[in-house]
Amino acid sequence: PVIAQQVAAGEVVDRPASVVKELVENSLDAGASRIEVELADGGTTRIVVRDDGRGMSAGDAKLSVLRHATSKIHSVEDLEAVTTLGFRGEALPSIASVSAFELTTSTGEGPGTKVTVDGGAPAAVAAIGCPKGTTVTVDRLFYNVPARRAFLKGSRPERAAITDTLTHLAVTNPTVGFRLVEGGREYLSLPQARDLRERLAAMHGVGKVRAFRSVEYESGAFRVTGFAALPSLTEGSRARQTVSVNGRWVRGDTLMRGLDDAYRQTVPAGRYPPVAVNVEVDPRRVDVNVHPTKQTVRFSDDRAARAAVAAAIRQAIEWRPA
Ligand code: ADP
Numbered sequence: 001p002v003i004a005q006q007v008a009a010g011e012v013v014d015r016p017a018s019v020v021k022e023l024v025e026n027s028l029d030a031g032a033s034r035i036e037v038e039l040a041d042g043g044t045t046r047i048v049v050r051d052d053g054r055g056m057s058a059g060d061a062k063l064s065v066l067r068h069a070t071s072k073i074h075s076v077e078d079l080e081a082v083t084t085l086g087f088r089g090e091a092l093p094s095i096a097s098v099s100a101f102e103l104t105t106s107t108g109e110g111p112g113t114k115v116t117v118d119g120g121a122p123a124a125v126a127a128i129g130c131p132k133g134t135t136v137t138v139d140r141l142f143y144n145v146p147a148r149r150a151f152l153k154g155s156r157p158e159r160a161a162i163t164d165t166l167t168h169l170a171v172t173n174p175t176v177g178f179r180l181v182e183g184g185r186e187y188l189s190l191p192q193a194r195d196l197r198e199r200l201a202a203m204h205g206v207g208k209v210r211a212f213r214s215v216e217y218e219s220g221a222f223r224v225t226g227f228a229a230l231p232s233l234t235e236g237s238r239a240r241q242t243v244s245v246n247g248r249w250v251r252g253d254t255l256m257r258g259l260d261d262a263y264r265q266t267v268p269a270g271r272y273p274p275v276a277v278n279v280e281v282d283p284r285r286v287d288v289n290v291h292p293t294k295q296t297v298r299f300s301d302d303r304a305a306r307a308a309v310a311a312a313i314r315q316a317i318e319w320r321p322a
């Protein structure tokens, strides 16, 4: 079973940034208002994710590292209209099978709980005192899967990927505070914002945000909202283009192509103006369960989704065919 878990782990987590994504999504699902990530060596030797969310009881903490023990889905109907970021119950057991894993948690009532798992071995559980919320520590990721460890890229690139991941999650969750630290240095510090505009101002600077236009578009099954930079804003990269579907940050090609369609005529190839948009669609018209990372989405009509994103951005930046 440990081997099977390690194989499955490779589907959910392939590098420190995907561990951070899964842990931070759990913190968001737990209603956290502040999330702090601490690293050693770009996450390759240590990742700590600390939140002030609702925490877990001792019983739930024990279950959380067992496979498919999600607390978020109770029926097939739930699966058709997931409102939480997690639902597969795979992340914690997968991560715990390929690292030295520790979770401490408290609901704020009674003592807290510490769960320790070493490389997928049976969990050790103990009562401890800790503040309300949850802290997960992942040490020596892939120490027991050398073939996978060999693919890690080194502190700098792994930390850069984590910064990108947190930046995307911070855009999709503007009212949550985020911090990333390593070795006493702060790589990201975003206080809780009132709304997306305020968050974007904190990230890009108030001056640049003046070159952002509000996106407000509805057509057929899709509603697209958020902000898109005018083509005149010369900086930007894919990492500053955040697209979410019903509040979930995704990386699907379909929607990114929609962005490219919108800017194609006004921006030279290879330039990516910053975008932060959410696509609202009936959950029954989109499948987020295509891949274990839940980052690929499939719409019942992919072409219509791409066209809606393109039209939404074009309308916002007031681009018209000559
Ligand atoms: P999923 O998110 O798909 O349910 P996970 O393996 O990511 O599965 O987490 C397992 C369970 O552990 C969750 O369903 C949730 O009940 C609990 N959990 C995990 N992380 C946290 C957290 N930071 N705060 C509160 N509960 C958590």
Ligand code: MG
Pocket: 022, 025, 026, 085, 086, 087, 089, 091, 092
């Ligand atoms: Mg999860």
